[in-house]
Amino acid sequence: MATPERWSVLVTGATGRIGFPIARALARDHDVFGLARCSGPGDEARLRAAGIVPIVGDVAEFDPRSIADVGGRPVTHVFHAAARIGAEARTDWQRTFEVNAQATGRLIAGCARSSGSAFGGFVFCSSGSTYEYQGRRPLREDDPPGVHLGVYSLSKIAGEAVARFSAADHGVPLTVIRIFSTYGPLGGAPADRLDRILADKEVVLHPDRPNNYNPIYEDDYVRLGIRALERAARPAVTVNWAGSETVSAEEYCQFLASLVGREARFRYDDAAPWPLWPDVTRMHDVLGRTAVPWQEGMRRMVQARHPDALVR
């Protein structure tokens, strides 16, 4: 099937840390519809200002045919980032499964029905927190599932299975991206740790030190997110989605502390989540490498979030 040059893209979770910059970048070349409940002040206006058509609603009740109601062509691509996360994921586990898992299957089926052979690709945002801990080695796509963050992890494991089933059933090209640590002007785990350093609080880490991660900066996750839409395939592709470089939380926190003239203090706790360290071999084959060196990304994050705190 030839992919039309100008896509009609639905980004769910379009106001979020990942969805918003991806939708904003796509809107430079394509028609982009951004779905979210728009629970934050000014969310709709922020979408409009970025050239994204806002669709205010809950993904669990969303029918892709309604894109026509806001003047859109049938959807050609979906970047599905909406999810119940953090405290919200823990409040009502059945609703969390409804939103994070079942809704994905209905969305894929709805796109297949409304767009038929014009549909080009669907990306499901899964998580690195779907893996069982393997100790101090990088996690590969064929490693077994495990529960890193309770109901949230379980719902993402279920979401992947639902997405694969629905995509195969409806002949929809799919990429499942297992997202590891993202960061940038809109935040992420490194930003949370920076906030603790600035507040002179300990950074709490898992005892298996060093706590290795491959953080991925915003510019790179925008590029690799769009690449994941282009690479969607039948049968589905499943790929870790992370930075190309490994750096420990200990090392990046010390670097962040040096940028803001503070000290990073660590406390090791068995109850802390284990480090999510991805193997990015398949990602390099399927999506390519990231380009922003971690020190550069961390500096840009401090500059964007705490410009007055930078001392060097």
Ligand SMILES: NC(=O)c1ccc[n+]([C@@H]2O[C@H](COP(=O)([O-])OP(=O)(O)OC[C@H]3O[C@@H](n4cnc5c(N)ncnc54)[C@H](OP(=O)(O)O)[C@@H]3O)[C@@H](O)[C@H]2O)c1
């Ligand atoms: N950031 C990471 O490092 C990371 C790591 C692993 C996986 N992920 C996955 O990546 C995706 C995006 O994460 P993020 O970091 O961008 O999260 P985020 O900043 O919390 O954004 C979540 C987005 O989903 C929307 N949303 C939540 N529930 C919804 C619902 N029921 N219906 C419609 N929209 C809903 C939110 O807006 P409203 O609340 O206004 O609806 C927001 O736009 C998620 O699927 C997450 O599980 C992220």
